[in-house]
Amino acid sequence: MPIILVPKDIISNDTQAFIKQFNITKTYVIGDTDIISESVTKQFPNPERITGATKYDRNINIINRFSADFNGENVLIATGNNYADALAGSAYAAKTNSPIVLVGNILSSSTRTYLNSNSSGKTVCILGGEGAVSSSIFNDSSNRRYQQSATKEFTNPLLKLGDTKEKHALVFGSSDNDMYQSASEAEANMIKISIDVWQLNASGEKQAAQRTLTVNKAVADVVKTVFKEIFEGQDKFPIYSVQGYAWRPDNTSEHKWGLAIDINPNENYMITSGGVIVAGSFWDPANSLYSIPEKGNVVTTFNKYGFTWGGNAWKSSNDYMHFSYLGK
Ligand SMILES: [Zn+2]
Numbered sequence: 001m002p003i004i005l006v007p008k009d010i011i012s013n014d015t016q017a018f019i020k021q022f023n024i025t026k027t028y029v030i031g032d033t034d035i036i037s038e039s040v041t042k043q044f045p046n047p048e049r050i051t052g053a054t055k056y057d058r059n060i061n062i063i064n065r066f067s068a069d070f071n072g073e074n075v076l077i078a079t080g081n082n083y084a085d086a087l088a089g090s091a092y093a094a095k096t097n098s099p100i101v102l103v104g105n106i107l108s109s110s111t112r113t114y115l116n117s118n119s120s121g122k123t124v125c126i127l128g129g130e131g132a133v134s135s136s137i138f139n140d141s142s143n144r145r146y147q148q149s150a151t152k153e154f155t156n157p158l159l160k161l162g163d164t165k166e167k168h169a170l171v172f173g174s175s176d177n178d179m180y181q182s183a184s185e186a187e188a189n190m191i192k193i194s195i196d197v198w199q200l201n202a203s204g205e206k207q208a209a210q211r212t213l214t215v216n217k218a219v220a221d222v223v224k225t226v227f228k229e230i231f232e233g234q235d236k237f238p239i240y241s242v243q244g245y246a247w248r249p250d251n252t253s254e255h256k257w258g259l260a261i262d263i264n265p266n267e268n269y270m271i272t273s274g275g276v277i278v279a280g281s282f283w284d285p286a287n288s289l290y291s292i293p294e295k296g297n298v299v300t301t302f303n304k305y306g307f308t309w310g311g312n313a314w315k316s317s318n319d320y321m322h323f324s325y326l327g328k
Contacts, residue, residue, distance in 0.1 A: 009037045019044060028065070030058060055080055056108040063099040063114065074098035075119050078127040081105075081229075085128040098125075103133060105304070131225040131305075134159060158222075159306040162327040167306070171218045171259065171325070180257060183247035190245050190258045191217045195227035197239040200289065206236050214245040216258030219325055223261070226305050233297035238289055239263055252328060259325040261307075263298070264290040268320035270310070283311070283320040292320055 004015060027044035029036050032051040041047045050065055052058035059080065063070075076093050078086035080102030093100045099118075103111060126133050157166040172178040180186035192214045199209040208231075215223050223244075230237060243265075245258035254260035262268075267290035269280030285293040292298050292311065299309050308327035310319030 006036060006040055008035060009040060011040050011043055016043070028062075030062065052110070054108065056102055056104065057110045059100075059102040060110045060114045063101065067099075069097060070099050071097040074123045074125060075115070076100045076125050076127055077103055077133055079103065079132040081132075085132055089127040100127075105134065129221055131221045159304070161303060161306060161308050167326060171216055171257065183249075186245070186247055186256060186258065189217055190214050191220050193220050193224055195224065195242070196231045197227070197242070198231065198236045199240060200238045206238060211239065211242050213242050213261065214258065215261070216245070216325075219259060222305050226301050226307070229301045229304075230297055233301065235293075235297040237292070237296060237298050240290065241265060254324040254326055254328050257326075260328075261323045262321040263292060263323070265321045267291045268311070270317060270319040270321065272317045273315060278317070278319075280321060283318070 004018070006012075006015060024045045027041075027047040029041050029044065029047050029049045032049065033041075041049070050058065050061050052061045074096050076089050076098050078089055078100050080086070081104060086100050086102060089100055092098075101111060101115065107115070157164055158170055160167075168174065168178070180189065192212055194210055194212050197209055197211050198206045201207050213223075227242075230239075241262075241264055243262045244255070244260070246255040248256045255262075265280045266282075267280070267288045268283050270278040271283075272278065282288070283291050285291040285296075292309075294311060299311070302309060302323045307323040307325055310317075310322030310324065312318070313327060
C-alpha cells in the first residue's frame with residue numbers, strides 16, 4: 001500500500017495524476033481535519049479517516065485498524081519524538097508483518113493499553129538506543145511489569161538528575177568512583193561529535209551552523225540528542241561556543257571526564273556566592289540572547305536527559321554556562 005504525503009489543504013498535480021493512473025479503490029486518511037482537510041480527503045477514492053487526539057493515539061488506532069494483517073509474532077517499538085528510527089524500521093516491520101508502536105519519554109495510556117493486551121508471548125524489538133527509547137520502557141515492555149502498576153512513572157535511572165550508581169557504571173564501567181587518573185586515560189574514552197546549532201549573523205538573524213565538541217563516548221549519543229532537541233526547539237537558542245572535555249588535573253570538574261558542557265561562557269558567567277566572578281562577564285537573559293534562560297529549551301532539555309544546570313544547582317556558586325551529567 002503506497003503512502004502519499006499531502007499538505008493539509010491542497011494536493012499536487014502529481015498526486016492527482018497518481019490517483020488517476022492507478023485504480024485505487026480505498027484510501028485511509030491519517031488524522032482529523034486539522035491535519036488533512038476535508039477538501040483534500042474528498043479527492044481520494046473511498047476515504048476512511050483514522051484519527052486520534054495525539055500521534056500516539058493515532059498510531060494505536062492505525063495498528064488496531066489493521067490488526068488482522070499482523071502475524072502476531074513481533075512488536076516493534078520506536079521513538080515518536082522523530083521519525084528516523086520508525087522509518088528505518090518500517091521495511092523490517094512490513095517484511096515481518098509487525099506493528100511499530102511509537103513511544104515518547106513515557107508511555108501514553110493508549111500505548112500502555114495496547115501493549116498490555118498485545119505483547120504477551122511476542123518478541124518485543126526496540127528500534128534505536130537508550131537516547132531514543134529509554135531502557136525503562138524497554139524493560140517494562142519486554143517483561144510486562146507495567147501491567148501491575150498502570151500509573152508507574154517510567155523514569156530511566158540514566159536520565160535522572162545527579163550522581164547515581166547507574167550513571168557511574170555507564171561512564172566508568174563500575175558503580176564505584178572509578179575516575180580517570182591521567183589525561184591519556186581520559187582521552188581514550190573521548191569522542192569528538194558534531195552538532196547543529198543556531199547562530200546569529202551580523203544582522204541579528206538566526207541561521208543554522210555546526211559546532212564540534214569532545215565528550216565522553218558513554219554520553220555522546222545523549223549529548224547529540226540534547227543538542228538536536230535544542231536545535232529543533234522553539235527557542236532556537238543561539239550558541240556561538242560549546243565546550244566539553246578538558247583535562248584539568250587539579251579539580252573535580254566533570255570537564256576532565258568529558259561529562260560537562262559549557263555554553264556561551266562570556267554571557268553565562270560563573271560567580272561564587274560571595275560575588276567573585278570566576279569565569280565569563282555576566283548573566284542577563286532578559287537582555288542578552290546568549291544568556292541561558294532558566295525556563296527555556298536549553299535548561300529543560302539538558303534536565304530531561306539527566307544533566308544538571310550549574311545556574312541553579314548549588315549554594316556555593318552559580319555556573320550559568322555549565323551543564324554536567326553527574327551534577328558536579
Ligand atoms: Zn563548565
